[in-house]
Amino acid sequence: MQMFPLVAKGAQVRRRGKVLVGPVDLTLGGQGTSIVIGPNGAGKTTLLKMLHGIVRMNGGSLDWACPLEEAQKRQAFVFQTPVMLRRTVIDNIAYPLRLTGVGRKDARERAADWASRVGLGEILQRQATMLSGGERQKLALARALVREPDVLFLDEPCAALDGRATREIEEILAQASDNGTRLIMSTHNMGQARRLADEVIFVLGGRIHEFSPAKPFFAGPGTSQGRAFLNGDIVE
Amino acid sequence: MMVKVAIFQWPAVFDCSNALSCDFEIGQQVLDRASVRAEGSKPGGMDDLWAGLSQAFWLLVTLDADLVEITLRSLRVTLTALAIACVIALPLAAFLAVRRFRARRATIAVLNALMGLPPVVVGLVVYVFLSRAGPFGVFGLLFTPTAMIIAQVIIVVPLVASIAHQSLRELWSDYHDLLISMNATQLQRIQALLWDGRRALLTAALAGFGRAIGEVGAIMVVGGNIDHATRVLTTAIALETGKGEFAMALGLGFVLIALAIAVNLCIHWLGRTESEGRW
Ligand SMILES: Nc1ncnc2c1ncn2[C@@H]1O[C@H](COP(=O)(O)OP(=O)(O)OP(=O)(O)O)[C@@H](O)[C@H]1O
Ligand SMILES: [Mg+2]
Numbered sequence: 001m002q003m004f005p006l007v008a009k010g011a012q013v014r015r016r017g018k019v020l021v022g023p024v025d026l027t028l029g030g031q032g033t034s035i036v037i038g039p040n041g042a043g044k045t046t047l048l049k050m051l052h053g054i055v056r057m058n059g060g061s062l063d064w065a066c067p068l069e070e071a072q073k074r075q076a077f078v079f080q081t082p083v084m085l086r087r088t089v090i091d092n093i094a095y096p097l098r099l100t101g102v103g104r105k106d107a108r109e110r111a112a113d114w115a116s117r118v119g120l121g122e123i124l125q126r127q128a129t130m131l132s133g134g135e136r137q138k139l140a141l142a143r144a145l146v147r148e149p150d151v152l153f154l155d156e157p158c159a160a161l162d163g164r165a166t167r168e169i170e171e172i173l174a175q176a177s178d179n180g181t182r183l184i185m186s187t188h189n190m191g192q193a194r195r196l197a198d199e200v201i202f203v204l205g206g207r208i209h210e211f212s213p214a215k216p217f218f219a220g221p222g223t224s225q226g227r228a229f230l231n232g233d234i235v236e
Numbered sequence: 237m238m239v240k241v242a243i244f245q246w247p248a249v250f251d252c253s254n255a256l257s258c259d260f261e262i263g264q265q266v267l268d269r270a271s272v273r274a275e276g277s278k279p280g281g282m283d284d285l286w287a288g289l290s291q292a293f294w295l296l297v298t299l300d301a302d303l304v305e306i307t308l309r310s311l312r313v314t315l316t317a318l319a320i321a322c323v324i325a326l327p328l329a330a331f332l333a334v335r336r337f338r339a340r341r342a343t344i345a346v347l348n349a350l351m352g353l354p355p356v357v358v359g360l361v362v363y364v365f366l367s368r369a370g371p372f373g374v375f376g377l378l379f380t381p382t383a384m385i386i387a388q389v390i391i392v393v394p395l396v397a398s399i400a401h402q403s404l405r406e407l408w409s410d411y412h413d414l415l416i417s418m419n420a421t422q423l424q425r426i427q428a429l430l431w432d433g434r435r436a437l438l439t440a441a442l443a444g445f446g447r448a449i450g451e452v453g454a455i456m457v458v459g460g461n462i463d464h465a466t467r468v469l470t471t472a473i474a475l476e477t478g479k480g481e482f483a484m485a486l487g488l489g490f491v492l493i494a495l496a497i498a499v500n501l502c503i504h505w506l507g508r509t510e511s512e513g514r515w
Contacts, residue, residue, distance in 0.1 A: 054416050072419050083414040086407075086432040095428075096418050 001066045003074060003150055004030030004182070006051065010060035013050050021046045021206045023060055028184070032198030033177055035214070036186040039235050043206040044186040045080055048153050051184065052077050076149040078157045080186075082140035084128040089120055092128045093143045100147070114142040117172060119165065133160035141169060145176060152176065154185035158192060170195060190230065194218055202226050204235065288482030295487040303484070307491050310468040313381050313455070314448045317388035321448075322441050325393045329400035329440075330426040330433075333408045344401065350394035355387075359454030362387045366458065379460040384468070387454040396444040403436035404429050439506050446499045450492065 005027050012022030021043040028034060028051075036044045049055045051062070052075060064071035076096070085092050094111035098104070115121050118138040123131075128139060137160050144152060154173075158166045166189070173196065177183050187193050193200065197214035202221070210217065210226050221227045229235045295303050332340060364370050366378040366386075377383045407429055415425050430437065452470035459466035461475060469492050476485035 049413075052417065054413060075417075077413075077417040079413060079417075083410060085411070085414075085428070099418055099420055099424055 001070065002030070003064050003066050003071055004028060006062070006064055008051070008060065008062050011050060011057055011062050012059040013046055013055055014058040019206055021050055024050075024208055026201075026208060026211065030182060033173075033183040033185065033196050034199050034201055035193045035197035036184065036201045036203060037188075037190075037193055037229070038186075038203035038209075039229065042203045044203050045155050046206075047201075047203060047208075048077070048155050048184065048186060052153050071151075074150040076144035076147060076152050078137075078140045078144045078152070078154045080155040080159070082136040084131065084136060084139070086129055087127070088125050089115060089128055089131070089139060090124040092139055093146055096143060096147045110146060111142075114146045115139075118142045119168060134162065134165060137161060138165070138169070141172070145172070149181060151182045151184070154183065156186055156188060158187065158189060166192065202229065204229075284482060288486050291483030292486035292490060295483060296490060300487065303487050303491070305464070306467055306469055306472050306488065309381070309466075310449060310470075313384050313468060314388065314445060317385045317392060317448055318441060318445050320385070321389045321392040321396055321444055322437075324389070325397035325444075326400055326430060326437055326440075327426065329397045329404050329437075330429045332397075332401050333404040333429060334422065334425045344398075347394045347398050347401070351398050353391070353394075354453070355391050355451050356453035356457065358390050359387050359457030362390065362454070362458050378458065379462060379466060381459070381466055383458040384455040384466060387458045388448045388451065391451060391454060392444040392448050395447055396440045399440035399443055400433075400437050403440070404433050407433045407436075435506050435509065439503050442499050442503050442506075446496060449495055449499075 007028075008024050008026040010023040010025060012024070013020045024047065036047060038044050046055065050057060053062070053068070053072060054077070085095060087095070090108055090111050093115055094104075094107040097107035097110060102110075112121070112124060115124055118141055120135065120138055120142065123135070128136070131139060137157055141154075141157055144154075157173075158169055161169060170192065173183060173185075177196075183196070185196070194214070197218075199213050200210070200217040201208055202210035202217070202223075202225075204225055210221060210223055212222065216222075217226070218230070221230060225235050332344060362383065363378065365372050366375070366383055367373055368376075368378070377386070408425075411425075411428065411432075415428060420428065450470060452474060455466075455468060456471050456474070459468070459471065461467050461471040467475075469488050473485050473488045473492070476482075476488065
């Protein structure tokens with residue numbers, strides 16, 4: 001069943017009287033990769049979590065084309081600070097499958113496969129809490145992909161990775177995208193944004209300041225703030 | 237003495253079984269001896285203590301039958317009570333960590349309050365319920381190990397639940413976003429917490445063991461400290477000390493201290509593996 005378009009109308013997240021995100025009016029189509037960019041504290045993380053449906057909204061609406069329950073099952077999220085289950089690497093990656101009732105052996109086989117794809121094949125039995133920052137991000141990515149979600153939210157998934165690992169992960173993401181996974185990802189790496197983006201969501205002060213196809217945006221943003229941000233200047 | 241007080245205050249409610257009155261006499265003897273000692277000149281002093289120590293050591297080395305019996309009974313009662321308490325307290329702790337419901341704060345407050353309940357009072361309440369005139373009198377449980385287990389479960393559940401809840405809540409604040417994102421059901425969330433928090437839970441259980449094995453007030457009241465039936469380490473120490481049988485009392489005391497140290501070593505060791513992330 002078709003999940004998209006995802007339509008947000010006046011969607012808002014407030015905490016302690018302060019508006020963190022919104023009101024957001026946004027329609028996301030089913031094709032391509034959306035890249036969310038914006039300065040620190042702009043609300044990228046909150047926006048992604050809101051679209052994923054794991055923060056409480058304080059107004060507005062958010063609707064998938066299919067029933068919410070089904071939509072929830074077909075999404076995954078890679079957090080900015082990856083959460084490590086207090087288990088081994090392989091058990092971490094197998095966990096989402098175990099939740100959906102996949103047998104232990106089968107789940108572990110698929111987990112091992114994904115672990116080697118992200119470059120964790122050699123440390124399957126290590127405790128996840130002992131991994132380095134970069135290894136944690138790789139694990140989180142494998143754990144998100146193992147269910148082969150239709151929609152994948154990624155919150156700065158390469159922030160702690162070296163150049164080579166970043167390229168490898170981008171490769172995996174491009175592959176997933178080719179296989180029909182809808183990617184919605186935030187990043188501070190403009191090179192990466194250019195490489196992966198089909199459309200750009202530029203967030204500023206909790207609101208969507210610009211939403212446009214990637215080509216025209218990178219050629220010349222429509223707003224002065226967008227231009228300043230791309231140039232690496234201070235954005236007010 | 238505990239027994240005596242309880243009986244004198246509630247003479248109309250309880251009919252004393254034979255076992256109790258027999259034990260009561262012992263208690264009386266104890267009192268007499270104690271008062272004689274207190275009135276007379278200094279008791280043996282250091283010599284007495286040394287003789288007691290060496291005898292106690294001898295009792296331990298030769299595995300004195302009485303000492304072994306009492307120790308085993310203590311372990312049986314406490315471990316049974318602990319197992320039952322954990323089955324109740326650990327899932328409760330996980331549930332309280334995961335689930336937001338209206339009575340949650342109240343439940344936690346009640347647990348914490350129950351933790352501070354004086355064990356003797358717990359013993360008294362259990363006594364009332366189990367005594368022949370009480371609601372569960374027909375089962376004839378008073379002055380049996382079962383009664384002691386019931387009392388210990390009541391004492392240990394709030395402690396274990398409270399300690400376990402604290403660490404599980406911490407774990408949950410870490411796991412929260414991930415498990416919700418993965419659509420884990422309520423039951424799966426609880427399972428994940430219980431499994432991944434197993435070290436902290438074991439620590440909570442060990443704390444419960446420490447509390448239960450060293451508890452004397454409640455089990456004295458509901459167990460009656462009957463020889464070969466409900467006499468355990470703590471009640472036996474109280475009795476032997478009162479009788480002036482320092483050797484036995486010290487021997488039992490050593491066992492108790494050894495158990496306490498073993499438990500603390502375990503907790504310490506668990507804390508280390510926790511930070512190193514093994515198993
Ligand atoms: N639970 C919360 N309560 C109060 N304020 C919050 C909460 N969560 C986030 N904020 C605030 O909302 C703003 C947006 O946070 P968010 O994490 O979405 O920013 P971001 O764009 O992801 O930044 P970064 O690039 O640093 O990751 C920040 O100012 C943050 O302090
Ligand atoms: Mg962020």
